[in-house]
Structures are given as structure tokens and as C-alpha cells.
Amino acid sequence: MHANLYALGAIALWGSLASLGISLAHLPPFLLTGIALVIGSVPAWPLLRQWRVRPATLALGIYGLFGYHFLLFIALRMAPAVEANLVNYLWPLFIVVLAPLFLPRLSLHAGHVAGALLGFGGAAIAILGGAGAGPSGSWSWGFLPALGAAFVWASYSLLTRRVPPFPTAAIGLFGLLSGLLSLACHALLEPRVAVSADDWVLLALMGLGPLGAAFFLWDRALKTGDARQIGVLSYLTPLASTGLLLLVTGRGLDWSIAAAAALIVGGAVLGTRTRERPGRARAA
Known part of the structure; x- marks a missing residue:
């Protein structure tokens, strides 16, 4: 139960990422992410x-935090943002279906798969409906890095259970180095821009929240919980993100959010209530 609460805490913080991103859309993405990741590492500095x-x-930590954001930004540059974001949100489904491969002591049950598929259906409705547009139907090579980003985040999340145990405070090191790599990408790939005082306030909120504390909560959830259940719960992220974004932009909620909520919550209930059969081993 505690693990699910940690996961829900991370999900709630990630739900604010899109709204903060809209307010900082004038900043280049690698600069934005680099600064936020460095700020997000600061609370762990006393635990050096x-x-x-x-x-x-x-x-593994750099692979997860830097690799995910690098591929996602490449995808958003090459493909339509709405469809690329939807492909990116395959990562909760990947966590569910890949859990037995990366964590052999876990088995996959129909309830987990059904819950994940319901969640993805809800995410599709939330993202496409929230954007006010349906899929374009055209292929883009940008979908490949978006798919890669989804795989990177899912595999990173699962592999943290395969490496020797490490303190959650070490996530600060992962974030710091990933942030510095993002800033290096900014220096090489993006134009120079001035960062205003208002920008720094929003960057601090992003760094201490969705690109900081959320990673620490996520690590605690994965270390103490069932990755399959956490993967299903993760579909609350696009729902929360899209719903908050609609409220912030003044568009209000509509039928798509209600339908998405029904599917995602239903999938989460189904996935989290699916238990191991008696006598089956579970990962510690």
C-alpha cells in the first residue's frame, strides 16, 4: 500500500509537468530540462x-533520466506532438508486460494486461481529446524515438530492481549528471536565450516537483511495490496532466476527460486488485 502511495505522489507531481512546460515553452527544451534536473538534485546534496x-x-541512472528526456525531445521535434506524446505513454504498458522479463520472479496475469490496455485506451482519449485533435494518420520517423523513450523509462524503472540495492538519495546524483548532460546538449544544439526572474521561479517549481521529488518517490515505489500494479496506476499521469492543462488554459473539462477517467480508473482498479495465485513466488 505504501508503494502505491509513493507512486501516486510521483504521478501527481508529473501531472503538473505539462502545465509548467507551457509556461516555460519559450525556453529551449534541453536548457529547460537541464536546469530543472540540476535543481531537482539539490535536496539530495546534504546526503552526498x-x-x-x-x-x-x-x-543505469543516467540511461533512465537523461536517455528518456533526450529521446522524447528528439521525438517531439520530428513528429506531431500529440501523437508522439501518446506513443511515449506506452511506457506504463511496457512496465506491465516487461515485468516478468526483467523481474523473473514476477508472473503476468490477464488482469494486469487488461488493466494496462484500459489505461492506454484512457490515455489515448485524454491526450487526443485534450489536444482538440484526432490522430493525423500519417507516419513520422519521430515515432521511433518516442517509442524508444517509452522503452527506456520502462526498462530503467524495472532494472532498478536488478542492480545492487542503492540509497534513494543517489537519485540526486543521477539527476545532477543528467542535468549537466542536458545543458551540454543545449550548448551544442540550441540557441542561447535569456532566463528571466519569473522563469527561474517556475524552473525551481519544476525542478523540485516533477523533475525532482517525483523521481525520489518513484524510486521508493519501485523498490517496495509491485511493478505491474505501479505500471497500471501510471496511466493516471496523462489523465492528471491533460485535466490540469485544460483547467490552466481555461478550456474546461469535457466528455473526453470523463471517458478517459472511467477507463483509467477502471484499469487501475482491475490491475491493482489482480493478485498472485496461491503458491506463486513474488519478487521481494
């Missing part, structure tokens, strides 16, 4: 001694 992790663990 807990940042000592094995090289493979450090590589």
Missing part, C-alpha cells in the same frame, strides 16, 4: 555520502 554507487548503477 549516499551517492556512492557502482558504475553500472550510475550508468
